[in-house]
Every structure is written in C-alpha cells, then in structure tokens.
Amino acid sequence: MSKISSHTPSWDTSSFGHTAEISPLERSALGDHLSQCGALRGPLQTLQTGADDLHDMVAGRVVTSVLVILLLVGGSMLLL
Numbered sequence: 001m002s003k004i005s006s007h008t009p010s011w012d013t014s015s016f017g018h019t020a021e022i023s024p025l026e027r028s029a030l031g032d033h034l035s036q037c038g039a040l041r042g043p044l045q046t047l048q049t050g051a052d053d054l055h056d057m058v059a060g061r062v063v064t065s066v067l068v069i070l071l072l073v074g075g076s077m078l079l080l
Contacts, residue, residue: 058065
C-alpha cells in the first residue's frame, strides 16, 4: 500500500525569495568558459558532432534516406 504525503515539497534557493537572475559577472564568466571550451574543441570532435547530427537525421527518416540512396546509386549506374 502506498502512502501519499499531504505535505507540499518545499526547498530553499540561493535567490532568497527574489527572482533568480544572472549577474553580469556570472554572465561574463560563463561566456569566457564557453569560449575556452569552444577553443579546445578539435577537428575530430567537430567531425564526431557532424556524424552524430547526420545519424540523428537519417535515423528519423529511414525510409526517405533509403530511397534517396537508391536513387543516387541508380542514377550513377545510368550515367555509367
């Protein structure tokens, strides 16, 4: 038998009751960090990201991808 609690969840945040907003210093630090991480990315990681994107696109459109590949192969056979 499951027991359902009548208490609503409560927690404290670092905003102390105010709206949580990012400070200009935090925004600058985040921008610096992202720039540094982007500079450390090599061509191999860029290639892997592109391959992952291509895989996601093809996996979502399996039938269309197979038809396009067959048309390309068939067209190249006709030209030869």
